[in-house]
Amino acid sequence: QVQLVESGGGLVQAGGSLRLSCAVSGHGGSTYTMGWFRQAPGKEREFVAAISWSGEVTNYARAVKGRFTISRDNAKNTGYLQMNSLKPEDTAVYYCGADHGTIWATRYTPSYWGQGTQVTVSA
Numbered sequence: 464q465v466q467l468v469e470s471g472g473g474l475v476q477a478g479g480s481l482r483l484s485c486a487v488s489g490h491g492g493s494t495y496t497m498g499w500f501r502q503a504p505g506k507e508r509e510f511v512a513a514i515s516w517s518g519e520v521t522n523y524a525r526a527v528k529g530r531f532t533i534s535r536d537n538a539k540n541t542g543y544l545q546m547n548s549l550k551p552e553d554t555a556v557y558y559c560g561a562d563h564g565t566i567w568a569t570r571y572t573p574s575y576w577g578q579g580t581q582v583t584v585s586a
Contacts, residue, residue: 464489472580485559501555
């Protein structure tokens with residue numbers, strides 16, 4: 464029943480910015496955490512960022528800390544990933560995920576996934 468749809472991907476020049484969105488539906492008003500992952504060609508899927516239900520707790524991969532910002536608007540049932548100072552190594556398919564609850568225990572492992580959106584950063 465829970466569905467996630469990403470949008471906002473595209474082609475940008477190194478040093479540029481991009482904002483991804485993730486619309487959530489079918490959660491029946493229950494609380495949920497959200498996060499972002501990415502997978503580059505020939506590489507494993509990796510964690511990017513996560514955010515608690517309240518938005519007060521966030522976690523970032525060291526590779527993106529200081530450049531990316533995760534946020535959410537629960538009134539719109541939408542999560543966001545603001546990406547600044549983009550580098551060619553940020554090129555990947557970006558996936559949003561969600562899980563039941565208000566905060567994760569240790570490692571963030573979503574139960575639900577979006578279809579992914581392509582982000583390409585040119586040199």
